[in-house]
Amino acid sequence: MQFSLLFYQSPSDFAARTDPKKREEFLGSFLPYMKALKDAGVVVAGAGLQPPETATTLRLRNGQRQVQDGPYADTKEQLGGFFVIEVPDLDTALEWGARFPGEWVEVRPNMPPIPEERAILS
Amino acid sequence: MSNPEAQTTEAHRAVEQAARNSYGRLLAFLSARSRDMAAAEDALAEAFRAALETWPRTGVPEKPEAWLLVTARRRLIDQFRHARVETEAVPNLLAATEEAQRLGDLDTAFPDERLKLLFICAHPAIDAAARTPLMLQTVLGLDAARIASAFLVKPTAMGQRLTRAKAKIRDAGIRFELPETKELPQRLDAVLEAIYAAYGSGWEDVAGSDPRRKGLAVEALELGKLLSQLMPAQAEVQGLLALMLHCEARRQARRTASGEYVPLLEQDVARWSKAMIEEAEQLLNEAAQAGNPGRFQLEAAIQSVHAQRARTGRVDWEAIALMYEGLVRLAPTVGALVGRAAAVSEAHGATAGWFQLQEIPGEAVKDYQPYWALAAHLLKRMQRLDEAAAAYSRAIGLCEDPSTREFLARQAPRAI
Numbered sequence: 055m056q057f058s059l060l061f062y063q064s065p066s067d068f069a070a071r072t073d074p075k076k077r078e079e080f081l082g083s084f085l086p087y088m089k090a091l092k093d094a095g096v097v098v099a100g101a102g103l104q105p106p107e108t109a110t111t112l113r114l115r116n117g118q119r120q121v122q123d124g125p126y127a128d129t130k131e132q133l134g135g136f137f138v139i140e141v142p143d144l145d146t147a148l149e150w151g152a153r154f155p156g157e158w159v160e161v162r163p164n165m166p167p168i169p170e171e172r173a174i175l176s
Numbered sequence: 177m178s179n180p181e182a183q184t185t186e187a188h189r190a191v192e193q194a195a196r197n198s199y200g201r202l203l204a205f206l207s208a209r210s211r212d213m214a215a216a217e218d219a220l221a222e223a224f225r226a227a228l229e230t231w232p233r234t235g236v237p238e239k240p241e242a243w244l245l246v247t248a249r250r251r252l253i254d255q256f257r258h259a260r261v262e263t264e265a266v267p268n269l270l271a272a273t274e275e276a277q278r279l280g281d282l283d284t285a286f287p288d289e290r291l292k293l294l295f296i297c298a299h300p301a302i303d304a305a306a307r308t309p310l311m312l313q314t315v316l317g318l319d320a321a322r323i324a325s326a327f328l329v330k331p332t333a334m335g336q337r338l339t340r341a342k343a344k345i346r347d348a349g350i351r352f353e354l355p356e357t358k359e360l361p362q363r364l365d366a367v368l369e370a371i372y373a374a375y376g377s378g379w380e381d382v383a384g385s386d387p388r389r390k391g392l393a394v395e396a397l398e399l400g401k402l403l404s405q406l407m408p409a410q411a412e413v414q415g416l417l418a419l420m421l422h423c424e425a426r427r428q429a430r431r432t433a434s435g436e437y438v439p440l441l442e443q444d445v446a447r448w449s450k451a452m453i454e455e456a457e458q459l460l461n462e463a464a465q466a467g468n469p470g471r472f473q474l475e476a477a478i479q480s481v482h483a484q485r486a487r488t489g490r491v492d493w494e495a496i497a498l499m500y501e502g503l504v505r506l507a508p509t510v511g512a513l514v515g516r517a518a519a520v521s522e523a524h525g526a527t528a529g530w531f532q533l534q535e536i537p538g539e540a541v542k543d544y545q546p547y548w549a550l551a552a553h554l555l556k557r558m559q560r561l562d563e564a565a566a567a568y569s570r571a572i573g574l575c576e577d578p579s580t581r582e583f584l585a586r587q588a589p590r591a592i
Contacts, residue, residue, distance in 0.1 A: 082572070082585045083572060083578075083581050083585070085569070085573075086568075086569040086570065086571075086572035086573030087572070087573045088573070089569055089570070089573050090543075090570055090573025090574050091573070093542075093570070094542065094543060144330065144333070145328070145329065148328045148329070148330075149328065149543075152328055152576045153573065153574060153575065153576055155578065155581060
């Protein structure tokens with residue numbers, strides 16, 4: 055079963071990316087975490103996202119398109135990165151989520167692809 | 177009382193106190209007679225609500241527990257009659273009313289049936305994953321969200337797990353009786369396991385930084401003390417309590433003032449709780465009189481050797497290694513195997529410990545953080561620095577606690 059681990063980060067977490075000392079500290083925890091995930095053979099996909107101010111949001115309605123600067127939702131914590139993992143159950147997914155060196159991790163099951171989607175992907 | 181505000185405050189305090197001191201006993205009494213824990217919980221919740229409404233007006237009754245019991249029992253009977261359930265519950269409950277009223281009149285407390293409740297919660301027919309949570313909810317009255325956080329489970333999933341377990345108890349007709357003598361050892365093991373699991377969930381959370389994951393260590397100790405009072409003759413019960421007390425005694429020493437993780441061997445013994453260590457030692461001595469060693473007594477004995485460092489300034493690793501040997505024979509869990517390897521490495525050198533660590537099947541320890549932490553430490557001692565760096569990285573990657581993570585990063589032979 056596939057789950058997405060969505061890592062939400064605060065403005066100071068994002069700011070820490072450009073501070074050499076804090077960056078080194080974070081990587082000292084994050085790279086081993088990434089490696090443990092990989093060694094466990096559970097990673098399907100994943101990416102770190104550039105900070106929210108680099109986001110551009112489109113709204114498509116009634117044939118009109120609106121382009122706005124910034125992320126979809128203006129919340130304090132923003133999506134900073136994610137992993138898609140393949141594990142047997144939610145409990146295992148939560149275990150992996152709990153090992154992330156950060157404060158907020160949303161764990162959500164992915165929809166299994168329906169046969170039509172599988173046909174397209176194959 | 178003339179001051180209505182003061183009367184309200186006093187009433188609220190009395191309700192809180194009754195909830196804190198008597199929730200489990202009230203629920204055990206009602207569950208044993210209705211054989212329906214969920215219904216008993218609902219009725220008891222309503223009785224507490226009624227107390228919050230009534231007591232500020234009428235004043236706190238002389239016997240608050242008896243008042244709650246009579247009220248809850250009345251709700252239960254109404255509920256059963258309303259549902260027209262054909263059960264023995266109604267006559268049982270009617271008898272319980274008289275019992276409760278009699279107890280209310282007399283100067284005696286109502287019977288403590290929490291032991292039955294503990295054994296029901298750890299019944300083999302109940303899903304093993306539900307046993308500890310069920311105990312925490314019914315005996316101590318913890319809410320499902322708190323329990324869910326401690327066990328890293330979704331709150332709704334924990335709620336369902338608890339509901340299913342209670343339905344199972346009701347529908348499977350599990351008896352609210354203590355197990356028979358021949359069943360007792362096995363059934364008692366399940367009770368002890370469940371309590372220890374609650375303690376472990378609190379122990380892992382070294383940081384205590386997340387209020388939602390506040391450890392359940394205090395609650396587990398409470399259960400351990402309760403069980404020890406109710407079953408004083410069982411050596412393993414005393415062993416478990418001694419084990420938890422030894423660990424708890426070191427709580428203050430496990431972190432520096434700035435919150436950094438301190439490994440056991442570097443802890444300042446002056447920060448250990450003498451009172452708890454003494455209590456643990458006494459329990460362990462009493463348990464040893466029975467001449468019936470078990471897993472928890474052995475684990476407590478290992479901690480007792482560590483505690484002796486406070487007096488002798490050294491750790492008798494030879495003794496600890498021997499005790500782990502016994503523990504591995506009784507219960508060869510991954511934790512015991514890793515513990516034995518650690519003790520052997522201290523007693524006979526890193527290579528000997530490493531050899532034992534290698535014997536553990538790889539599949540069992542793939543994601544087991546303590547294994548990698550020990551492997552990293554031993555590899556470093558053996559000067560196999562590249563492998564050590566890889567093992568440290570693995571241990572850090574599997575770590576849930578920020579301060580332990582930082583500790584490991586400091587130990588690693590070079591930047592990773």
